[in-house]
Structure formats: C-alpha cells, structure tokens
Amino acid sequence: MATAGAAGSSGRTYSFKVVLLGEGCVGKTSLVLRYCENKFNDKHITTLQASFLTKKLNITGKRVNLAIWDTAGQERFHALGPIYYRDSNGAILVYDVTDEDSFQKVKNWVKELRKMLGNEICLCIVGNKIDLDKDRNVSVEDAESYAESVGAKHYHTSAKLNKGIEELFLDLCKRMMETAQAEERAKGNGASQSASSRRGVQIVDDEPQATPAGGCCSTG
Amino acid sequence: MMSQRRGIHVDQSELLCKKGCGFYGNTAWQGLCSKCWREVNQREKQRQIQEDWALAERLQREEEEAYASRHQRAQSQPAITPFNKFEERKTKVKSSKVNTVTKFFTPSIKTPPKKDAGPFDTQSTPSPSSSASRQSTLDSDRAAREFIDFLKPVKSGREIFKQCRAFTESMVYKRDMGADELSESVQDFYQNLSERLQSQFKGSSELVEKVMDEVEKYMMTRLYTEVFCPETTDDEKKDLAIQKRIRDLHWVTIAMLCVPVDEEIPEVSDSVVKAITDIIEMDSKQVPKDKLACITRCSKHIFNAIKVSKKEAASADDFLPTLIYIVLKANPPRLQSNIQYITRFCNPSRLMTGEDGYYFTNLCCAVAFIEKLDGQSLNMSSEEFELYMSGQTSPHWPQPTAASSSSGTAALTQVHNSLDLLTGLGERQERVIEKARQLESDLIDWTDEVEQEVQSALESFPLETQNTTANTASGTASASLSAIDSENIENEQLPPPLQPQMFAG
Numbered sequence: 001m002a003t004a005g006a007a008g009s010s011g012r013t014y015s016f017k018v019v020l021l022g023e024g025c026v027g028k029t030s031l032v033l034r035y036c037e038n039k040f041n042d043k044h045i046t047t048l049q050a051s052f053l054t055k056k057l058n059i060t061g062k063r064v065n066l067a068i069w070d071t072a073g074q075e076r077f078h079a080l081g082p083i084y085y086r087d088s089n090g091a092i093l094v095y096d097v098t099d100e101d102s103f104q105k106v107k108n109w110v111k112e113l114r115k116m117l118g119n120e121i122c123l124c125i126v127g128n129k130i131d132l133d134k135d136r137n138v139s140v141e142d143a144e145s146y147a148e149s150v151g152a153k154h155y156h157t158s159a160k161l162n163k164g165i166e167e168l169f170l171d172l173c174k175r176m177m178e179t180a181q182a183e184e185r186a187k188g189n190g191a192s193q194s195a196s197s198r199r200g201v202q203i204v205d206d207e208p209q210a211t212p213a214g215g216c217c218s219t220g
Numbered sequence: 221m222m223s224q225r226r227g228i229h230v231d232q233s234e235l236l237c238k239k240g241c242g243f244y245g246n247t248a249w250q251g252l253c254s255k256c257w258r259e260v261n262q263r264e265k266q267r268q269i270q271e272d273w274a275l276a277e278r279l280q281r282e283e284e285e286a287y288a289s290r291h292q293r294a295q296s297q298p299a300i301t302p303f304n305k306f307e308e309r310k311t312k313v314k315s316s317k318v319n320t321v322t323k324f325f326t327p328s329i330k331t332p333p334k335k336d337a338g339p340f341d342t343q344s345t346p347s348p349s350s351s352a353s354r355q356s357t358l359d360s361d362r363a364a365r366e367f368i369d370f371l372k373p374v375k376s377g378r379e380i381f382k383q384c385r386a387f388t389e390s391m392v393y394k395r396d397m398g399a400d401e402l403s404e405s406v407q408d409f410y411q412n413l414s415e416r417l418q419s420q421f422k423g424s425s426e427l428v429e430k431v432m433d434e435v436e437k438y439m440m441t442r443l444y445t446e447v448f449c450p451e452t453t454d455d456e457k458k459d460l461a462i463q464k465r466i467r468d469l470h471w472v473t474i475a476m477l478c479v480p481v482d483e484e485i486p487e488v489s490d491s492v493v494k495a496i497t498d499i500i501e502m503d504s505k506q507v508p509k510d511k512l513a514c515i516t517r518c519s520k521h522i523f524n525a526i527k528v529s530k531k532e533a534a535s536a537d538d539f540l541p542t543l544i545y546i547v548l549k550a551n552p553p554r555l556q557s558n559i560q561y562i563t564r565f566c567n568p569s570r571l572m573t574g575e576d577g578y579y580f581t582n583l584c585c586a587v588a589f590i591e592k593l594d595g596q597s598l599n600m601s602s603e604e605f606e607l608y609m610s611g612q613t614s615p616h617w618p619q620p621t622a623a624s625s626s627s628g629t630a631a632l633t634q635v636h637n638s639l640d641l642l643t644g645l646g647e648r649q650e651r652v653i654e655k656a657r658q659l660e661s662d663l664i665d666w667t668d669e670v671e672q673e674v675q676s677a678l679e680s681f682p683l684e685t686q687n688t689t690a691n692t693a694s695g696t697a698s699a700s701l702s703a704i705d706s707e708n709i710e711n712e713q714l715p716p717p718l719q720p721q722m723f724a725g
C-alpha cells in the first residue's frame with residue numbers, strides 16, 4: 001500500500017500492517033504474544049489486550065513500525081476476512097502441524113487473498129506447534145511445496161519453545177520493505193496507484209461455502 | 221446500575237418521527253425524521269439566511285484580521301506551491317450537475333461578489349443555513365481560530381492555512397458531487413498536502429502527522445454539515461435499516477454470541493456501560509479523528525471487561541464478539557453514516573495502520589456481522605432463529621412477551637439475581653444467629669463448670685478459706701474488690717456471666 005508503506009528511500013519510517021489469519025486455536029495469539037511480549041500462556045501479561053500489537057524494528061538502518069492485527073478465527077467470522085486484511089502489507093497464515101484441517105483452512109485463505117489482493121501482499125504460511133512433532137499430521141514436504149506453488153514462504157514455529165518466530169517476522173519485514181521499495185520505484189516512473197486501492201471500507205459479500213460451525217477454543 | 225441500563229433503553233415509539241410519518245426520528249432533528257425536519261425548518265431557514273450572511277462575513281473579516289496581526293513576520297516565504305492545477309481539475313468535474321435535492325437546500329440568493337478579496341477569498345463565502353448550521357458556522361469559526369493558533373509557530377503556517385481554507389470553501393459548493401468524489405477530493409488533498417509537508421519538514425513524520433490532524437480538524441468541522449450523511453447517498457436509509465435490524469435482534473444474549481464477559485462482576489458491568497456510552501457518543505463528534513477516539517475508548521472498556529472476566533489479555537476472538545454485543549446493546553445513532561463519514565474523510569494513515577484503525581475495522585466487522593447474522597452464526601437452527609425474530613420465543617422468559625426488549629429482560633434478570641442474593645443473605649443471617657445461640661450456651665456451660673470447680677475446691681479446703689467465705693457472705697462490693705488482690709481468690713464471687721446480645725432475629 002502506498003500510504004502504509006509510503007516510506008521513501010530516505011531515512012523515513014516504514015509502517016506495515018500485518019494480519020494474522022487461521023483457524024481458532026492454531027496459536028495466532030500465542031505467536032504474537034511471544035514475539036511482542038516474549039510470553040507464553042502467561043496470565044501476567046502487561047498489555048491490556050493481545051489483539052492489536054506493535055513492534056518497532058531497525059532493519060539495515062531503516063526504521064520499521066509493524067502493526068500486527070489479530071483476527072477472530074471462528075468460522076462464523078470467516079466472511080469478515082476481507083474487512084480485516086484490506087490494505088495489509090503482509091499476511092501470516094497459521095496452521096497447527098498436528099491438525100490437517102487447519103492446513104486446509106490456510107489453503108482457502110491463500111486462494112481468497114490472492115483473488116482479492118493479487119501479488120501485492122506478502123504471504124507467510126506458518127506451521128506452528130512444532131514442539132508437538134510426534135503428533136504431526138501435515139508433512140513438511142507437502143506444506144513447503146504448497147507454499148512455493150502459491151508464491152508464499154513457509155516457516156515452522158513453536159510459540160511454546162520460542163522457535164522460528166523472530167526469523168518469521170524479520171524475514172517478512174524485509175520482504176515487505178522490498179515490495180514497498182519496488183512500488184516506490186514504479187510510482188516514480190509515473191505509474192500511480194489507483195485511488196480506490198488507497199483506502200475505503202469495502203464490505204465484500206463473500207460467503208464461503210457453508211462449513212459446519214467450527215468450535216472455539218472452549219468447545220474444541 | 222439498573223437505572224443506567226434503563227437510561228440507554230428507549231421505547232420504540234419514542235424513536236419514531238414526531239410527525240407520525242412512520243420513519244424514525246432523531247434528537248438532532250428535534251425528534252423528527254429528516255424529511256419532516258427539513259420541511260419544518262424551511263421557513264425559519266429563509267428568515268435566517270440574511271442574518272447568517274452578515275454573521276459569516278463578520279467572522280470572515282475577523283479571521284483575516286486575526287491572521288494579519290498574528291502573522292506579520294511569517295508572511296514572507298510561501299514554501300508550498302498552491303494546488304492550482306489540482307483545483308482546476310476538481311472544479312471542472314461536475315460543476316453543472318445540480319439535482320433537485322440540493323436545490324432544495326440552496327438559497328435563491330446568489331453569492332455576493334467580494335471584489336476586494338484575494339484569489340482564495342472569492343470562494344470562501346460560507347453557506348447559508350438554518351439554526352443548526354449557524355451553530356456549525358460558530359464551530360468552524362472556532363476551529364479556524366484554533367487552526368491559526370496552531371499554525372502560528374509552524375513554518376509556512378500561513379500558506380498551509382490559505383490552501384486549506386481555499387480547498388475547504390471550494391468543497392462547500394460541491395454538495396451535488398457524489399460522496400465518493402467528495403471523498404476522493406478530500407483524500408487527494410490530504411495526500412498532496414502531506415507529501416508536500418514531508419519534503420518541507422525533511423521527513424519529520426511526527427510533525428507532519430500533527431499538522432495533518434489539525435488540517436483534518438479544521439476542514440471537517442467546516443464541512444461536517446455538508447458532507448455528513450449527504451443527500452446524494454443512501455447513508456440515511458442504511459442508518460434506519462441497521463437501527464431496525466438491531467432492534468429486531470434485541471433477544472440475542474451474551475451466551476449466544478459466546479461473549480467472554482461476566483456482567484455479574486461490578487467492574488465488568490461498569491465497563492460495559494462505559495463502552496456503550498462511548499460508542500453512542502461517537503455521533504456527537506464532528507471531526508473523524510474525534511469519532512475514532514470514541515471507538516477506541518469504547519474498545520478499551522471492552523478490553524477491561526474481558527481482562528477482569530477472563531483474567532487474561534483479550535484476543536480478537538474475545539474482542540469481536542464483545543464489540544458486537546456492545547453495538548447490539550447500544551444501537552448507536554446514525555451508525556452507518558458515521559462509519560461512512562470516517563471512511564471517506566479520515567486521514568488515511570490513521571485508518572490503515574494505527575491502533576484506532578484496528579478498532580474501527582472491528583466496528584465495521586461488527587456491523588457487517590449484525591447485518592448478515594443468522595441462526596448458524598448463533599449456533600442455532602434457522603427455525604429457532606425465526607421464532608426469536610418473530611417474537612414467538614424469548615431466551616429469558618418462557619412466555620412470548622412481544623414488548624420485552626433486551627434492556628427489559630436484562631432488568632428482569634437483575635431482579636432474579638437480586639432475589640437470589642437476598643435468599644443467600646437470609647441463609648447467612650440464620651447461620652449467624654445459630655452461632656450466637658451456641659456461644660450463649662457455651663458461656664452458660666462454662667460458668668457452671670467454674671462454679672462446680674469452685675465448689676469442689678471449697679469442699680477440699682474448707683478450713684483455710686473460712687475467712688474469705690465469711691467475707692463473701694457479708695457481700696459488700698468493697699470486700700469483693702479487695703478480694704481480687706487477695707491471695708485467696710478461690711471463693712471469690714464471680715461477676716454474672718456475659719449475656720450474648722442478639723442483633724437480629
């Protein structure tokens with residue numbers, strides 16, 4: 001997004017919006033709390049909330065403000081996805097390596113995101129809970145080859161053991177910076193972004209095929 | 221707390237237009253619907269037009285003078301090039317399209333030419349108006365003064381002000397423009413200006429942001445009455461639709477939505493009431509940023525309610541259902557108009573990556589969810605959903621009570637809870653009395669024991685205690701007092717046993 005990433009080539013600050021998508025209970029909230037607060041399953045969280053978190057980074061001398069948007073993962077909120085991921089620079093699509101179903105959900109998200117946002121958005125597919133590797137139900141090869149086939153990058157993480165999370169976010173930031181710089185150059189060459197893509201709430205009437213109401217954490 | 225809830229609840233009939241036309245009325249329009257309000261105000265409006273012109277011209281003069289006196293020094297360098305080209309483009313677009321609705325609003329008096337004014341001032345005549353927008357003229361005058369004061373120490377402040385004013389006043393006469401185009405114009409202006417400021421302030425984004433906030437405040441205070449819920453859109457229709465939809469969903473409970481808050485906890489119900497108040501307050505603000513601030517305050521109260529209930533920080537899975545619940549309870553006035561207005565005229569950077577933007581996005585999600593809500597979204601069959609919607613069944617009361625509202629049933633729940641509490645209190649009181657009785661009999665037993673021991677002691681040592689026994693027998697108070705210090709205390713007459721006092725029975 002031009003304005004979000006409107007951080008010129010100079011010493012300006014990049015502002016990125018990253019949206020967390022995935023089925024309930026795969027560990028979205030745990031990942032972001034581990035990354036921003038270095039906490040896991042800790043009742044003594046200093047923040048009032050864990051749904052919108054920010055992180056300031058310095059990558060190769062450039063300042064980056066990362067805003068991480070948690071989304072409601074329950075099936076009944078699926079149709080709201082487009083409102084959340086609109087204007088995102090990046091999306092982190094999380095599945096649970098022990099839950100094949102959650103990987104299928106990621107595939108659905110990828111399709112939807114590519115359809116709605118094209119290639120402007122940096123996609124990360126994240127297999128979480130690798131500490132439970134003995135119960136793995138999604139093969140590493142399948143996941144990685146799928147990610148490659150859709151132009152996404154694949155990562156393995158454990159929020160519990162704090163594995164792979166720093167790398168995930170750092171890598172994503174670098175990719176978003178590249179995209180923003182490419183966009184900047186394109187803009188300099190006279191191609192201007194369409195005004196409608198700049199902003200505007202678009203409540204997209206996108207009813208997904210009816211799936212049985214997925215339980216939330218309390219029921220699952 | 222109950223009374224606070226009742227304060228929020230309004231009877232259906234109170235919301236209808238006072239003229240009885242069947243549409244919903246609005247307090248901002250003295251209880252009338254927009255159509256009736258316009259009719260009623262038309263005559264008064266005509267009368268006030270002349271008056272307003274005079275007032276507006278005076279304010280205009282004062283503003284100019286204020287600027288002249290405050291900015292004698294900073295007048296030299298117009299570092300920002302004016303938006304002439306941009307302006308041309310925008311004014312060319314649809315200057316001819318005037319539809320009937322706008323004509324209704326436009327006065328017959330033509331814009332008086334102001335030949336003495338500079339190029340910016342030709343456009344700056346304020347729009348004629350009714351008492352409502354007379355107030356808005358005063359508001360925008362105050363906003364202009366504040367804007368000038370803010371820009372005083374800013375480099376090229378005067379230039380910024382002139383451009384903002386020129387643009388804003390040009391917008392006033394583009395009411396016939398579609399809402400999307402109005403929005404486009406304003407957003408283009410924001411973007412152009414902020415890019416210029418970026419290079420002027422050498423990348424100090426904080427300063428740019430601060431200036432842009434003030435720009436938004438000044439411009440939108442001036443344009444509010446023109447561009448909020450404009451004639452050219454169906455915003456008002458959507459407002460009425462969502463208002464009715466929320467009323468029809470009065471029966472939806474916390475449990476159906478899986479809302480993780482426990483309103484039994486006083487702090488939680490307090491936060492819920494505050495969240496409702498904040499989201500309702502949004503409608504009373506004019507500047508998009510101020511409206512966003514209401515949503516953010518509402519969200520913080522929601523987070524507090526969740527944190528106190530769940531003892532953990534709220535995730536999106538907790539937040540969104542709770543926000544939906546708050547919106548259902550609050551039924552905020554002109555909800556769609558407010559969302560559209562913010563979307564169209566807020567500084568884009570705030571909406572896209574900022575914290576305010578996150579909460580605003582969730583509000584958009586909540587509204588979209590409420591619009592599409594069906595049985596499945598509440599984990600019930602569509603038959604059950606239809607029963608609720610038709611008022612044939614209600615989650616709180618077995619009998620169908622058509623008139624019951626969510627607040628009414630909430631009050632009933634409260635009554636039940638209070639009754640439960642009272643029953644509990646009664647039981648506790650009973651237990652206290654039981655304990656008191658026990659204590660009383662224990663004391664009696666104890667005195668009996670002591671008496672017995674004394675007796676047996678007396679029997680064991682009859683001779684040695686002769687004197688004292690006699691003393692005691694003589695029974696004077698002084699004697700028994702001295703007996704306390706005496707070594708022979710065995711036969712001392714004890715004070716009467718304590719009588720337990722009963723406080724309730």
Ligand SMILES: Nc1nc2c(ncn2[C@@H]2O[C@H](COP(=O)(O)OP(=O)(O)O)[C@@H](O)[C@H]2O)c(=O)[nH]1
Nearest residue numbers: 024025026027028029030041128129158159160
């Ligand atoms: N073993 C293990 N459990 C995890 C991991 N990440 C999250 N969990 C657990 O999975 C459950 C759901 O996590 P949560 O972050 O709420 O998932 P969300 O619904 O996607 O936000 C919680 O009980 C977490 O403790 C992980 O890396 N390893």
Ligand SMILES: [Mg+2]
Nearest residue numbers: 028029535537
């Ligand atoms: Mg979560």
Ligand SMILES: [Zn+2]
Nearest residue numbers: 237241253256
């Ligand atoms: Zn009416």
